[in-house]
Amino acid sequence: MNYQKPKGTRDILPNEISIWQFMEKQGRLIASSYNYQEIRTPTFEDCSLYTRSVGDTSDIVTKEMYEFTDKADRKLALRPEGTAGVVRAVVENGMLNNALPLKLFYFSNCFRYENTQKGRYREFSQFGLECFGTPEPIIDAELIILINKYLKSLGITNSNLLLNSIGCPECRKEYNSALREFAKKHEQDLCNDCKRRMVENPLRMLDCKQEKCKEIFKNAPNILDYLCDDCKTHFYTVQQLLKKEGVKFAIAPHLVRGLDYYTKTVFEFEHEGFDGKTLTIAAGGRYDNLVAEIGGKSCCAIGVGIGLDRLKTLIPSNMINSEPLYYIANTDEVQLDDIISIAEKLRNSGLRVEINLANRSFKAQMKYANNINADFLIVLGSNEIKTRSASIKNLKTGEILEQKINF
Ligand code: ATP
Ligand code: MG
Numbered sequence: 001m002n003y004q005k006p007k008g009t010r011d012i013l014p015n016e017i018s019i020w021q022f023m024e025k026q027g028r029l030i031a032s033s034y035n036y037q038e039i040r041t042p043t044f045e046d047c048s049l050y051t052r053s054v055g056d057t058s059d060i061v062t063k064e065m066y067e068f069t070d071k072a073d074r075k076l077a078l079r080p081e082g083t084a085g086v087v088r089a090v091v092e093n094g095m096l097n098n099a100l101p102l103k104l105f106y107f108s109n110c111f112r113y114e115n116t117q118k119g120r121y122r123e124f125s126q127f128g129l130e131c132f133g134t135p136e137p138i139i140d141a142e143l144i145i146l147i148n149k150y151l152k153s154l155g156i157t158n159s160n161l162l163l164n165s166i167g168c169p170e171c172r173k174e175y176n177s178a179l180r181e182f183a184k185k186h187e188q189d190l191c192n193d194c195k196r197r198m199v200e201n202p203l204r205m206l207d208c209k210q211e212k213c214k215e216i217f218k219n220a221p222n223i224l225d226y227l228c229d230d231c232k233t234h235f236y237t238v239q240q241l242l243k244k245e246g247v248k249f250a251i252a253p254h255l256v257r258g259l260d261y262y263t264k265t266v267f268e269f270e271h272e273g274f275d276g277k278t279l280t281i282a283a284g285g286r287y288d289n290l291v292a293e294i295g296g297k298s299c300c301a302i303g304v305g306i307g308l309d310r311l312k313t314l315i316p317s318n319m320i321n322s323e324p325l326y327y328i329a330n331t332d333e334v335q336l337d338d339i340i341s342i343a344e345k346l347r348n349s350g351l352r353v354e355i356n357l358a359n360r361s362f363k364a365q366m367k368y369a370n371n372i373n374a375d376f377l378i379v380l381g382s383n384e385i386k387t388r389s390a391s392i393k394n395l396k397t398g399e400i401l402e403q404k405i406n407f
Contacts, residue, residue, distance in 0.1 A: 008114065008122025016074050018322050024107055026153045027127045027306075034146050036129055038104040041085035043109070047075040053084040053261055053290055057200040059193075064112040077110035082128040083261075083287070083303050084294070085218065090132060091296035100133025100299075101160035107308075119279050119310045129284075130303035132291065138304055139235045140265045140286060141241035147269060147282055147304060148247050157317040159271040159281060163242075165235040165264050166203065167227050169289070171206045175226040176202045186216045208257045212216040222253045231264055238265055261290040265302070270316055281314070282306040324375035326392075330356050330367040340384055342407045346378075351391060369395060378405060 004013060012020060028038065047067050054060050067076040079085055086104060089095075095102055106128050114120050129146070131139050144161065151159055166172065179202040184191060190198070190205075194213050197204040206217050227235065242249055249267075257266050266285035273279045284304025292301040326346065330339050343355045354372060356365055369377055377393040384390040392401040 006122070008116040010121065010123075016312075018320050019315055020308070022315070022320055023127070023154065023308050023311060027107065027150060029106070030146060030150050030153060031105040031129060034103065034142065036105040036131075036146075037058055038087060039089060039104045039106050040110070041082075041089050041106070042079075044076045044078050045085050045088065047077040049084050049088055050080060051296070053087065053294055054081065055201070055261065057197070057204070060112060064114055066111045066113060076398065079108060080112050081110055082106055082108045082126050082305060083130060083290070086128070086130050086303075087291055087294050087296070090296055091291065096132060096291070096296060096299055102132040103129070104131075105129040119273065119307075119313070120273065121309060125308040127306040128303060129309055130301060132301045135288065135300040135364060137237040137265075138241060140234075140238045141245070141300055142197055143265060143284070144238075144242060144249075144305060145245050145247055147306065150306070151269065151281075151311075154314075154340075155316040156271065156281075156311065156314050159248040159269045161247065162255050162270060163239070163249045163253050164255040164266050165227060165231055166222070166256055166262055167225055167231045168263050172203070172223075172229040172233055175221065176221050178221045179205070180227065182220050185281055189216060203256050206254045212293070217254060220254065224251070224253050234264055245398050256332045257285055261287040261293070263288045267304075271310075273310075273313065279310045280307070280315075281310045325373065326351050326353045326376045326378055327365075327369040327372070327374035327395075328353060328355045328378045328380055329362060329369065331362055331379070334380050334384045334385060339380065344382065345407045346405070376401075 006171065015045075016319075031038075047065070049105070050065060051061050053204065056062075062082045065080050068076055070076055085108075086106065090102065090104070091321050107125065108128065109123055109125050111123050114122060116122060129143060131143060148161070167175065180198055183194065183198045183205060187198070189197065189212060191208065191210045191213050194205045194208050194210075197208075203361060206220065224235075239249070255266055255268060256262075262285040264286040267283070268280050269282040270278050271281050282304055284302070285301070286302040288300040288302075289298075291297070291301055328339060328343055339355050343353045346353045354374065360368055374395055377395050379393075380390060389404045389406045390403050393399070394401060
């Protein structure tokens with residue numbers, strides 16, 4: 001039998017790995033410059049953690065979760081998103097008893113049983129950041145500024161930031177009933193999911209992907225008209241801080257998030273893909289009630305998930321430069337132990353070095369150096385061994401460098 005990878009998964013081969021390493025390196029660098037610290041949580045958790053946090057009527061839980069029962073009959077699920085596991089870890093390890101805010105980031109693979117298409121996989125990777133313990137709008141602004149900087153550092157310059165506030169449970173109560181009333185009038189034209197959402201979770205209707213529903217909800221009541229004073233002031237301050245830092249955004253009153261736990265500020269960064277379709281590359285918001293919901297004490301929080309698989313397709317190729325590769329070709333008269341010890345010296349000095357590992361003839365080694373796309377060639381003959389130095393040829397230009405290499 002010829003095995004194939006499961007539908008919706010991908011192999012990341014060595015020729016793509018430098019982009020992934022670049023996204024991770026920049027992410028770690030920038031997160032750390034804002035004093036976010038890395039956390040790693042399990043790939044699977046109790047299923048009920050996700051039904052509680054993401055929401056038992058959300059698409060993720062109702063349709064997309066990879067659930068399984070282990071040999072001891074535990075109901076588990078592969079992580080569909082990163083926040084719930086981090087919140088669980090923060091509560092379980094008593095991290096909220098230390099100085100707040102607590103700022104954490106992670107790189108995690110996530111699993112969702114989705115209809116696969118370009119930019120939508122069943123296993124995908126997120127760079128996530130979560131900040132716990134401050135209700136202040138300054139942290140909303142700081143997180144958005146951080147993401148903006150991260151995208152720029154990858155060479156992604158023309159993404160759009162959409163911003164909204166979905167209020168607190170108090171102001172949302174009134175909005176939900178207005179939205180329900182609106183949907184009721186259009187009930188016969190709504191998809192079956194929206195008919196269900198209308199009863200269970202009206203806000204979710206605004207996130208429907210069906211064209212017909214999208215068209216209807218363009219005229220839905222505007223949540224910004226329903227915000228309480230506290231939520232209004234919060235949203236206004238976030239906008240002022242972003243403006244001051246020159247971060248451009250558009251208010252998107254119908255922007256809601258696909259997960260149940262959000263409150264107040266929500267946002268998305270969008271970018272046009274190569275096929276002209278808009279891709280959401282980062283999405284997040286405030287979730288002031290989730291920590292208490294998961295069993296911790298009441299604690300405000302905000303977070304974002306950045307979709308690395310989608311980001312990867314937008315990074316200009318000139319942003320990636322890998323270390324040059326040196327190939328050491330040896331003539332017949334050179335001893336193996338000399339080749340190894342010279343290569344070791346060069347590697348110890350920081351060079352990336354390949355040697356003749358397959359006992360190739362000198363001519364075959366020249367061909368091999370080209371095949372592995374080596375940048376520089378060092379030829380070792382008895383003379384080089386004697387003088388402990390060799391010249392370096394740039395294989396891309398054919399030029400011999402003036403400076404010899406010593407070993
Ligand atoms: P969408 O509306 O595109 O389904 P979502 O609201 O489900 O996205 P989140 O759960 O907020 O997305 O995840 C944050 C980011 O993770 C998304 O903006 C996207 O970049 C990425 N993402 C989500 N699902 C997938 C997937 N199936 N494949 C690849 N990337 C994904
Ligand atoms: Mg989704």
